[in-house]
Amino acid sequence: xxxxxxxxxxxxxxxxxxxxxxxxxxxxxxxxxxxxxxxxxxxxxxxxxxxxxxxxxxxxxxxxxxxxxxxxxxxxxxxxxxxxxxxxxxxxxxxxxxxxxxxxxxxxxxxxxxxxxxxxxxxxxxxxxxxxxxxxxxxxxxxxxxxxxxxxxxxxxxxxxxxxxxxxxxxxxxxxxxxxxxxxxxxxxxxxxxxxxxxxxxxxxxxxxxxxxxxxxxxxxxxxxxxxxxxxxxxxxxxxxxxxxxxxxxxxxxxxxxxxxxxxxxxxxxxxxxxxxxxxxxxxxxx
Amino acid sequence: xxxxxxxxxxxxxxxxxxxxxxxxxxxxxxxxxxxxxxxxxxxxxxxxxxxxxxxxxxxxxxxxxxxxxxxxxxxxxxxxxxxxxxxxxxxxxxxxxxxxxxxxxxxxxx
Numbered sequence: 202x203x204x205x206x207x208x209x210x211x212x213x214x215x216x217x218x219x220x221x222x223x224x225x226x227x228x229x230x231x232x233x234x235x236x237x238x239x240x241x242x243x244x245x246x247x248x249x250x251x252x253x254x255x256x257x258x259x260x261x262x263x264x265x266x267x268x269x270x271x272x273x274x275x276x277x278x279x280x281x282x283x284x285x286x287x288x289x290x291x292x293x294x295x296x297x298x299x300x301x302x303x304x305x306x307x308x309x310x311x312x313x314x315x316x317x318x319x320x321x322x323x324x325x326x327x328x329x330x331x332x333x334x335x336x337x338x339x340x341x342x343x344x345x346x347x348x349x350x351x352x353x354x355x356x357x358x359x360x361x362x363x364x365x366x367x368x369x370x371x372x373x374x375x376x377x378x379x380x381x382x383x384x385x386x387x388x389x390x391x392x393x394x395x396x397x398x399x400x401x402x403x404x405x406x407x408x409x410x411x412x413x414x415x416x417x418x419x420x421x422x423x424x425x426x427x428x429x430x431x432x433x434x435x436x437x438x439x440x441x442x443x444x445x446x447x448x449x450x451x452x453x454x455x456x457x458x459x460x461x462x463x464x465x466x467x468x469x470x471x472x473x474x475x476x477x478x479x480x481x482x483x484x485x486x487x488x
Numbered sequence: 489x490x491x492x493x494x495x496x497x498x499x500x501x502x503x504x505x506x507x508x509x510x511x512x513x514x515x516x517x518x519x520x521x522x523x524x525x526x527x528x529x530x531x532x533x534x535x536x537x538x539x540x541x542x543x544x545x546x547x548x549x550x551x552x553x554x555x556x557x558x559x560x561x562x563x564x565x566x567x568x569x570x571x572x573x574x575x576x577x578x579x580x581x582x583x584x585x586x587x588x589x590x591x592x593x594x595x596x597x598x
Binding site for chain 2: 282283284285286288289290314315316450451452453454455461462463464488
C-alpha cells in the first residue's frame with residue numbers, strides 16, 4: 202500500500218518541470234530510464250555550459266535515447282548562448298518523444314527568445330489539445346501560458362482575441378493573476394481605445410505590482426481621456442519608478458509592453474498636448 | 489545570471505542605430521541572424537561570430553547583402569557598458585538576434 206502511495210506521489214512530481222524523480226521510473230518498472238535518469242543527475246553542481254554538465258546528459262542518452270528530459274536539459278545552455286539552431290534540434294527531439302512534457306518549454310521559448318509568435322501559438326494550442334486545456338506556466342513562472350498565448354495574438358494584430366483570452370482567465374476564480382497580467386490587459390484596452398477599462402487594469406497592476414510601466418501607460422490613458430492632473434502625476438511616478446529600478450525586468454530578454462527611459466522623456470516633451478494625428482487608441486511600439 | 493542588456497541609451501539606442509544604418513534588401517529571405525561577441529573590461533566588443541537560420545531554425549545562410557550589413561553594423565556598434573563583478577571589470581558574452589522578414593529587420597533581441 203505504501204508502495205502504491207509513493208508511486209502516485211511520484212507521478213505528481215513527474216509532471217513538474219524540474220529533473221524527474223528517478224525512483225518514479227524504477228517503481229514503474231522502466232529500469233533503463235531509471236539508469237538514464239541517475240546518469241543525468243551527475244550534472245548537478247556543474248556549470249550548465251561545462252563539459253561535465255553536457256556529458257552527464259550525453260551518458261544518460263547513451264543509456265536510453267528516449268529519455269526526453271535529457272534533450273531538453275541539454276538545450277538550455279545553447280539557448281542562453283544564442284545557438285538557437287542546436288537548441289531547436291534538441292527540443293524537437295524532446296517534443297517528438299514526449300510532446301505533453303516539452304511543448305510548454307518550447308512554445309514559451311519561441312515566444313520569449315525569438316518572438317516566433319506563430320510558432321509559439323502552434324505549440325501552446327497543441328499542448329492545450331493534449332492536456333485538455335491544462336497547460337501551466339512559463340518556465341520562469343512569470344506567465345500562465347494562456348497569457349503568453351494572448352500576447353502572441355496581440356503581437357500578430359489579433360488584439361480582440363487576446364482580450365477575450367485574458368478576460369476569461371481573470372473571470373476564473375481559480376486563477377491568480379501573474380506579475381504583469383493586469384498591465385498587459387490594460388495595454389490591450391488602451392490599444393482599442395477603451396480608456397476606462399485600461400485605467401482600471403492599470404490601477405489593479407499598481408496594487409499588485411507597481412511599476413514604471415503601469416504608471417507610464419496610465420499617464421497615456423489620462424492624456425487621451427483629458428485628465429491633465431493624473432497625466433502629470435503618473436508620468437512623474439513612471440520616471441521615479443524607472444530610475445529606482447522598479448520596472449519590468451528579465452535577465453535574458455525584454456518583456457512585451459516594457460518601456461525605456463526615452464519613452465518617458467519623449468512623452469514628457471509632449472507636455473499633455475495630444476498627438477497631431479490622434480486617432481482612438483494607442484500603441485507604443487508594435488511588438 | 490545575466491543582468492540584461494547593458495548599453496548606453498538602452499535598447500532604443502540599438503534599434504535606432506540599425507533603423508538608421510541598415511538598408512532593407514528586397515529579397516524574400518526570412519529567419520534569424522545571431523551575432524555573438526565579447527565585450528571586454530573596457531567596453532570594447534570583439535570576437536564576432538555569426539549564425540544564420542531560416543524560419544524553421546535550420547541553419548541557412550542569408551544573401552550577403554543582408555548578412556554582411558548586419559555583421560558589419562554590429563561590429564561597428566559602440567556603447568556597450570562595462571560589467572563589474574565584485575568591483576572588478578570583467579569580460580562578458582553578448583549576442584544580438586535579428587528577426588528578418590523578407591530582407592527587413594523586424595525585431596532585434598534580446
